[in-house]
Amino acid sequence: EVQLVESGGGLVQPGGSLRLSCAASGFTFSSYWMSWVRQAPGKGLEWVANIKQDGSEKYYVDSVKGRFTISRDNAKNSLYLQMNSLRAEDTAVYYCARLLGGHWYFDLWGRGTLVTVSS
Amino acid sequence: QSVLTQPPSVSGAPGQRVTISCTGSSSNIGAGYDVHWYQQLPGTAPKLLIYGNSNRPSGVPDRFSGSKSGTSASLAITGLQAEDEADYYCQSYDSSLSGPWVFGGGTKLTVL
Numbered sequence: 001e002v003q004l005v006e007s008g009g010g011l012v013q014p015g016g017s018l019r020l021s022c023a024a025s026g027f028t029f030s031s032y033w034m035s036w037v038r039q040a041p042g043k044g045l046e047w048v049a050n051i052k053q054d055g056s057e058k059y060y061v062d063s064v065k066g067r068f069t070i071s072r073d074n075a076k077n078s079l080y081l082q083m084n085s086l087r088a089e090d091t092a093v094y095y096c097a098r099l100l101g102g103h104w105y106f107d108l109w110g111r112g113t114l115v116t117v118s119s
Numbered sequence: 120q121s122v123l124t125q126p127p128s129v130s131g132a133p134g135q136r137v138t139i140s141c142t143g144s145s146s147n148i149g150a151g152y153d154v155h156w157y158q159q160l161p162g163t164a165p166k167l168l169i170y171g172n173s174n175r176p177s178g179v180p181d182r183f184s185g186s187k188s189g190t191s192a193s194l195a196i197t198g199l200q201a202e203d204e205a206d207y208y209c210q211s212y213d214s215s216l217s218g219p220w221v222f223g224g225g226t227k228l229t230v231l
Contacts, residue, residue: 045225059218109166
Protein backbone atom coordinates (compact mmCIF):
# COMPACT_ATOMS: atom_id res chain seq x y z
CA GLU A 1 0.00 0.00 0.00
CA VAL A 2 1.24 3.45 -0.89
CA GLN A 3 1.40 5.45 2.32
CA LEU A 4 3.16 8.00 4.49
CA VAL A 5 3.20 7.64 8.28
CA GLU A 6 4.36 10.48 10.50
CA SER A 7 5.65 10.18 14.04
CA GLY A 8 7.48 12.21 16.67
CA GLY A 9 4.90 14.82 17.60
CA GLY A 10 4.14 15.78 21.16
CA LEU A 11 4.15 18.51 23.78
CA VAL A 12 7.26 20.67 23.99
CA GLN A 13 8.07 23.87 25.85
CA PRO A 14 8.76 27.13 24.02
CA GLY A 15 12.40 27.20 22.94
CA GLY A 16 12.57 23.42 22.85
CA SER A 17 13.29 21.00 20.03
CA LEU A 18 11.50 18.12 18.37
CA ARG A 19 12.28 15.80 15.46
CA LEU A 20 9.48 14.55 13.25
CA SER A 21 9.81 11.47 11.09
CA CYS A 22 7.83 10.23 8.10
CA ALA A 23 8.05 6.63 6.92
CA ALA A 24 7.22 6.05 3.27
CA SER A 25 6.14 2.77 1.76
CA GLY A 26 4.65 1.37 -1.42
CA PHE A 27 6.53 3.63 -3.84
CA THR A 28 10.09 4.53 -4.85
CA PHE A 29 10.79 7.14 -2.21
CA SER A 30 14.07 8.27 -3.75
CA SER A 31 12.29 9.35 -6.93
CA TYR A 32 10.19 12.08 -5.36
CA TRP A 33 10.44 15.51 -3.84
CA MET A 34 9.04 15.44 -0.32
CA SER A 35 7.45 18.11 1.85
CA TRP A 36 6.13 19.07 5.24
CA VAL A 37 2.83 20.98 5.43
CA ARG A 38 1.28 22.12 8.68
CA GLN A 39 -2.16 23.10 9.92
CA ALA A 40 -2.63 25.10 13.11
CA PRO A 41 -5.74 24.23 15.14
CA GLY A 42 -8.83 25.45 13.32
CA LYS A 43 -6.73 27.08 10.60
CA GLY A 44 -5.77 26.43 7.00
CA LEU A 45 -2.86 24.64 5.39
CA GLU A 46 0.63 26.14 5.36
CA TRP A 47 3.56 24.75 3.39
CA VAL A 48 6.66 24.44 5.61
CA ALA A 49 9.55 22.84 3.70
CA ASN A 50 10.54 20.83 0.62
CA ILE A 51 13.51 18.61 -0.20
CA LYS A 52 14.63 17.32 -3.57
CA GLN A 53 15.07 13.65 -4.33
CA ASP A 54 18.82 13.61 -3.52
CA GLY A 55 18.65 16.24 -0.78
CA SER A 56 20.58 18.77 -2.87
CA GLU A 57 17.84 21.41 -2.75
CA LYS A 58 15.83 22.47 0.27
CA TYR A 59 13.27 25.24 0.62
CA TYR A 60 11.58 26.69 3.69
CA VAL A 61 8.79 29.12 4.48
CA ASP A 62 10.23 32.33 5.93
CA SER A 63 8.77 31.77 9.39
CA VAL A 64 10.85 28.62 10.00
CA LYS A 65 14.10 29.51 8.25
CA GLY A 66 17.07 29.07 10.57
CA ARG A 67 15.00 27.04 13.04
CA PHE A 68 13.77 24.01 11.07
CA THR A 69 15.81 21.58 8.98
CA ILE A 70 14.34 19.12 6.50
CA SER A 71 16.32 16.00 5.64
CA ARG A 72 15.83 12.54 4.20
CA ASP A 73 17.39 9.07 4.24
CA ASN A 74 16.56 7.33 0.98
CA ALA A 75 18.03 4.04 2.24
CA LYS A 76 15.46 4.06 5.05
CA ASN A 77 12.62 5.56 2.97
CA SER A 78 12.31 8.25 5.58
CA LEU A 79 11.79 12.01 5.75
CA TYR A 80 12.61 14.14 8.76
CA LEU A 81 11.95 17.60 10.17
CA GLN A 82 14.24 18.85 12.91
CA MET A 83 12.49 21.69 14.72
CA ASN A 84 14.49 23.91 17.06
CA SER A 85 13.66 27.09 18.98
CA LEU A 86 10.01 26.18 18.88
CA ARG A 87 7.38 28.87 19.40
CA ALA A 88 3.74 28.75 20.36
CA GLU A 89 2.82 29.64 16.79
CA ASP A 90 4.46 26.42 15.59
CA THR A 91 1.65 24.46 17.26
CA ALA A 92 0.00 22.49 14.47
CA VAL A 93 -0.62 19.13 12.90
CA TYR A 94 2.38 18.44 10.66
CA TYR A 95 1.71 16.46 7.49
CA CYS A 96 4.28 14.67 5.41
CA ALA A 97 3.41 14.98 1.73
CA ARG A 98 4.76 13.80 -1.60
CA LEU A 99 5.38 16.63 -4.04
CA LEU A 100 5.27 16.21 -7.79
CA GLY A 101 8.29 18.16 -8.99
CA GLY A 102 7.72 20.47 -11.93
CA HIS A 103 3.97 20.32 -11.45
CA TRP A 104 4.24 21.35 -7.83
CA TYR A 105 1.28 19.67 -6.23
CA PHE A 106 1.03 17.32 -3.28
CA ASP A 107 -0.38 14.00 -4.45
CA LEU A 108 0.01 11.86 -1.32
CA TRP A 109 -0.44 12.86 2.31
CA GLY A 110 0.17 11.21 5.64
CA ARG A 111 -2.31 11.37 8.52
CA GLY A 112 -0.25 13.94 10.38
CA THR A 113 1.35 14.28 13.80
CA LEU A 114 0.40 16.94 16.34
CA VAL A 115 3.03 19.27 17.75
CA THR A 116 2.00 21.40 20.72
CA VAL A 117 4.33 24.13 21.95
CA SER A 118 3.28 25.26 25.39
CA SER A 119 4.63 25.80 28.86
CA GLN B 120 -3.87 36.74 5.07
CA SER B 121 -3.45 34.06 2.40
CA VAL B 122 -1.87 34.81 -0.96
CA LEU B 123 -4.74 32.96 -2.62
CA THR B 124 -8.22 34.18 -1.60
CA GLN B 125 -11.13 31.80 -1.12
CA PRO B 126 -14.60 32.45 0.33
CA PRO B 127 -14.71 31.20 3.95
CA SER B 128 -17.88 29.22 3.33
CA VAL B 129 -20.34 28.05 0.71
CA SER B 130 -23.44 25.91 1.00
CA GLY B 131 -25.89 24.03 -1.14
CA ALA B 132 -28.68 21.51 -1.00
CA PRO B 133 -28.21 17.89 -2.07
CA GLY B 134 -28.22 17.59 -5.85
CA GLN B 135 -27.33 21.23 -6.41
CA ARG B 136 -24.21 22.71 -7.99
CA VAL B 137 -21.77 24.86 -6.03
CA THR B 138 -18.61 26.65 -7.02
CA ILE B 139 -15.62 27.73 -4.95
CA SER B 140 -13.42 30.52 -6.22
CA CYS B 141 -9.70 30.99 -5.73
CA THR B 142 -8.36 34.45 -6.55
CA GLY B 143 -4.66 35.09 -6.97
CA SER B 144 -2.45 37.63 -8.69
CA SER B 145 0.09 38.16 -11.44
CA SER B 146 2.79 36.43 -9.41
CA ASN B 147 0.97 33.13 -9.05
CA ILE B 148 -2.15 32.09 -10.97
CA GLY B 149 -1.84 35.02 -13.40
CA ALA B 150 1.77 34.09 -14.11
CA GLY B 151 0.60 30.82 -15.59
CA TYR B 152 1.20 28.53 -12.64
CA ASP B 153 -1.23 25.67 -12.26
CA VAL B 154 -3.90 25.56 -9.59
CA HIS B 155 -4.58 22.42 -7.58
CA TRP B 156 -7.42 21.60 -5.21
CA TYR B 157 -7.57 19.50 -2.06
CA GLN B 158 -10.49 18.13 -0.06
CA GLN B 159 -10.19 17.75 3.69
CA LEU B 160 -12.99 15.75 5.29
CA PRO B 161 -13.57 16.43 9.00
CA GLY B 162 -10.77 15.03 11.14
CA THR B 163 -8.76 13.69 8.23
CA ALA B 164 -5.73 14.62 6.15
CA PRO B 165 -6.09 16.59 2.93
CA LYS B 166 -6.58 14.63 -0.27
CA LEU B 167 -5.71 15.72 -3.80
CA LEU B 168 -8.93 16.47 -5.67
CA ILE B 169 -7.90 18.34 -8.84
CA TYR B 170 -4.41 18.85 -10.25
CA GLY B 171 -3.15 20.97 -13.13
CA ASN B 172 -6.23 23.22 -13.06
CA SER B 173 -8.72 20.66 -14.33
CA ASN B 174 -7.42 17.09 -14.02
CA ARG B 175 -8.92 14.52 -11.66
CA PRO B 176 -6.80 11.83 -10.02
CA SER B 177 -8.02 8.29 -10.37
CA GLY B 178 -10.97 7.65 -8.08
CA VAL B 179 -12.26 11.24 -7.89
CA PRO B 180 -15.84 11.41 -9.21
CA ASP B 181 -16.50 13.49 -12.31
CA ARG B 182 -18.90 15.57 -10.22
CA PHE B 183 -15.78 17.54 -9.31
CA SER B 184 -14.28 19.82 -11.94
CA GLY B 185 -11.77 22.64 -12.03
CA SER B 186 -11.10 25.60 -14.26
CA LYS B 187 -8.73 28.53 -14.46
CA SER B 188 -8.92 31.92 -16.12
CA GLY B 189 -6.65 34.90 -15.74
CA THR B 190 -5.75 35.35 -12.09
CA SER B 191 -8.51 33.10 -10.75
CA ALA B 192 -9.57 29.48 -10.60
CA SER B 193 -12.75 27.70 -9.64
CA LEU B 194 -13.80 24.34 -8.28
CA ALA B 195 -17.28 23.17 -9.23
CA ILE B 196 -19.19 20.37 -7.56
CA THR B 197 -22.35 19.11 -9.21
CA GLY B 198 -24.93 16.72 -7.81
CA LEU B 199 -23.98 17.72 -4.29
CA GLN B 200 -23.94 14.86 -1.78
CA ALA B 201 -23.82 14.84 2.00
CA GLU B 202 -20.35 13.27 1.95
CA ASP B 203 -19.01 16.31 0.06
CA GLU B 204 -19.24 18.36 3.25
CA ALA B 205 -15.61 19.26 3.88
CA ASP B 206 -12.98 21.98 3.69
CA TYR B 207 -11.57 22.73 0.24
CA TYR B 208 -8.21 24.35 -0.43
CA CYS B 209 -6.67 25.71 -3.59
CA GLN B 210 -2.89 25.70 -4.03
CA SER B 211 -0.44 27.16 -6.51
CA TYR B 212 3.11 28.42 -6.87
CA ASP B 213 4.08 32.04 -6.28
CA SER B 214 7.20 33.50 -7.87
CA SER B 215 7.37 36.59 -5.68
CA LEU B 216 7.72 34.91 -2.32
CA SER B 217 10.47 33.01 -0.61
CA GLY B 218 7.83 30.58 0.50
CA PRO B 219 6.43 29.90 -2.95
CA TRP B 220 4.17 26.92 -2.43
CA VAL B 221 1.01 28.71 -1.38
CA PHE B 222 -2.47 27.65 -0.29
CA GLY B 223 -5.74 29.48 -0.17
CA GLY B 224 -7.32 30.04 3.21
CA GLY B 225 -9.82 27.25 2.67
CA THR B 226 -13.57 27.09 2.09
CA LYS B 227 -15.99 25.19 4.29
CA LEU B 228 -18.68 23.50 2.22
CA THR B 229 -21.92 22.82 4.06
CA VAL B 230 -24.51 20.50 2.53
CA LEU B 231 -27.88 21.72 3.76
